[in-house]
Amino acid sequence: MKNSMILMGIGVMIILVGGFVFVNAGSKGVTGNVINEGENALDGQTQKVVLSQDGFNYEDVEVKAGQPISLSADSSVRGCLRSVVFNFDGKKYSKYLQSESDVLELPALKKGSYTFSCTMGMGFGKLNVK
Numbered sequence: 001m002k003n004s005m006i007l008m009g010i011g012v013m014i015i016l017v018g019g020f021v022f023v024n025a026g027s028k029g030v031t032g033n034v035i036n037e038g039e040n041a042l043d044g045q046t047q048k049v050v051l052s053q054d055g056f057n058y059e060d061v062e063v064k065a066g067q068p069i070s071l072s073a074d075s076s077v078r079g080c081l082r083s084v085v086f087n088f089d090g091k092k093y094s095k096y097l098q099s100e101s102d103v104l105e106l107p108a109l110k111k112g113s114y115t116f117s118c119t120m121g122m123g124f125g126k127l128n129v130k
């Protein structure tokens with residue numbers, strides 16, 4: 001009798017824990033950082049943008065307006081260009097993107113063309129927001 005109660009308790013626990021994990025995983029797919037490439041990004045989602053180097057500068061990148069940006073740099077970006085700085089309305093956003101997994105979070109932007117550079121002001125790039 002006692003054993004079956006314990007077993008039932010364990011069963012309920014497993015269902016609760018399982019349900020929690022399931023719900024958690026489910027919500028992750030909806031509200032987490034669902035990342036899409038540029039134009040395919042859906043409303044409210046973070047867009048992933050990967051910087052590349054082009055000569056002494058950055059290749060221009062294009063993003064959608066009104067959605068936060070998650071920016072990283074691929075292996076073509078070398079030296080001081082791995083340290084980027086953006087200036088939006090007098091607010092600075094800067095990070096040293098040491099590896100390809102380092103990310104600089106940028107806010108949602110209005111349409112326009114924004115210039116950015118390495119923190120030394122040597123290499124430049126254009127962020128086109130459409």
Ligand SMILES: [Cu+2]
Nearest residue numbers: 080118120122
């Ligand atoms: Cu530089």
